[in-house]
Amino acid sequence: MFGKKPEYASCEIEMAARIGRKGPMTVADFMEMAGSSYYASQSPFGRAGDFITAPEVSQIFGEMLALWIVDIWLQIGQPKKVQLIELGPGNGTLMEDMMRTIETWPACRGAVSVHLVETSPRLRRQQEGLLRKYKPKWYSKLEDVPDGFSFIVANEFFDALPVHQFIRKGGRWQERYVGFDPRKNEFIWMLGESAFDIRTVIPKKFMDSKEGSIFESSPVSLSVMEEIGRRVKKNNGAALIIDYGHTTPGLGDTLQAVSKQRYASVLEKPGLQDITAHVDFETLKSIVENTVEIHGPTTQGKFLEKIGIMQRAETLYKNATGQQKRDIDAAHHRLTAPTEMGNLFKAMALTRKGQELHVAGF
Ligand code: SAH
Numbered sequence: 001m002f003g004k005k006p007e008y009a010s011c012e013i014e015m016a017a018r019i020g021r022k023g024p025m026t027v028a029d030f031m032e033m034a035g036s037s038y039y040a041s042q043s044p045f046g047r048a049g050d051f052i053t054a055p056e057v058s059q060i061f062g063e064m065l066a067l068w069i070v071d072i073w074l075q076i077g078q079p080k081k082v083q084l085i086e087l088g089p090g091n092g093t094l095m096e097d098m099m100r101t102i103e104t105w106p107a108c109r110g111a112v113s114v115h116l117v118e119t120s121p122r123l124r125r126q127q128e129g130l131l132r133k134y135k136p137k138w139y140s141k142l143e144d145v146p147d148g149f150s151f152i153v154a155n156e157f158f159d160a161l162p163v164h165q166f167i168r169k170g171g172r173w174q175e176r177y178v179g180f181d182p183r184k185n186e187f188i189w190m191l192g193e194s195a196f197d198i199r200t201v202i203p204k205k206f207m208d209s210k211e212g213s214i215f216e217s218s219p220v221s222l223s224v225m226e227e228i229g230r231r232v233k234k235n236n237g238a239a240l241i242i243d244y245g246h247t248t249p250g251l252g253d254t255l256q257a258v259s260k261q262r263y264a265s266v267l268e269k270p271g272l273q274d275i276t277a278h279v280d281f282e283t284l285k286s287i288v289e290n291t292v293e294i295h296g297p298t299t300q301g302k303f304l305e306k307i308g309i310m311q312r313a314e315t316l317y318k319n320a321t322g323q324q325k326r327d328i329d330a331a332h333h334r335l336t337a338p339t340e341m342g343n344l345f346k347a348m349a350l351t352r353k354g355q356e357l358h359v360a361g362f
Helices: 010-022 027-041 059-075 093-102 105-110 121-134 220-237 281-288 301-308 307-320 320-334
Strands: 082-087 110-115 138-141 150-155 164-169 172-183 186-192 214-217 237-246 257-261 262-264 274-276 291-299 345-351
Touching: 010 027, 010 110, 010 172, 010 262, 010 274, 027 164, 027 274, 059 105, 059 150, 059 307, 059 320, 093 110, 093 307, 093 320, 105 110, 121 186, 121 345, 172 257, 172 345, 186 220, 186 320, 214 220, 220 237, 220 281, 220 345, 237 281, 281 345, 291 301, 301 307, 301 320, 307 320
Parallel strands: 082 110, 082 150, 110 138, 150 237
Antiparallel strands: 164 172, 164 214, 172 186, 237 345, 257 262, 257 274, 291 345
């Protein structure tokens, strides 16, 4: 009775029960259930959490993004009403850093309202604590945010969205599922027929891939992207997507689980660790390239250098102590070095077609 409580997330039991009732679930359903339980119950971010995102590395990241936004706002003729929409704002750190910077342009600050697309009630509360003075509004999905001139920012949002996995086995493509073995009390990988028409999911060039090849597809990401494209076209403004991923669609299993800043087994503790997949930028781009102007994708390192992270670091240097200078250098390195976040993370922007804009960073 007084023994140590087993560490399990309630979703683990729920997921096993659902598999018992309905049979194995797709990798996407597994990611979705584990993810919403994770973001609802855990404190994922920062040094004490499971992973460190760019805004948690340094305030410079959000400051640079704000400068990028203000630059476009100025070029588009300083519209009087601007919605700043963030998808998956996490702790709220990025929005706070952006808004603090935007405040140094009173005309822009006066135009901006803050809109947060967040599904986790727990993170909403955290965001409220940090961002109250900006009177943010919350939404469960982008579709619910009113139309209107907007900047849309998504940092490490798409990587959390569910992917389906397909495996080439026995000379044909099958879908990967997650089952549950009640004797061993563990989740297991399984294969089965897919409810998707394989010919519409697997790109032609991969159709006859070798045995064991894995292909990932995220229909949810594509529909979010479509909505972003629709908004940029209709309402004007810009969208900036930063995430870790690849610029050419490839084969391979990119699902990963992270707990306390270490890789963990994807199936082991659903709801207690962060599960993500690489973002396929090329496919995201292909969904909207007829609708809007696309800039990039480029690497996060190049993007930040081109929009002046070096100059920003030098400005901060002027009033910094020795330790602060070392912190600035460390943050700069972490955000831009190819061996750190610089290469793996990519940045891509969307603006309305047919405008004479210089979109910085690309
Ligand atoms: N952008 C933040 C946090 C990234 S983590 C940062 O850079 O630090 C992913 C965020 O997306 C979390 O806030 C999570 O709750 C949210 N999220 C995940 N899936 C979502 C969905 N389908 N709709 C809205 N928000 C979602």
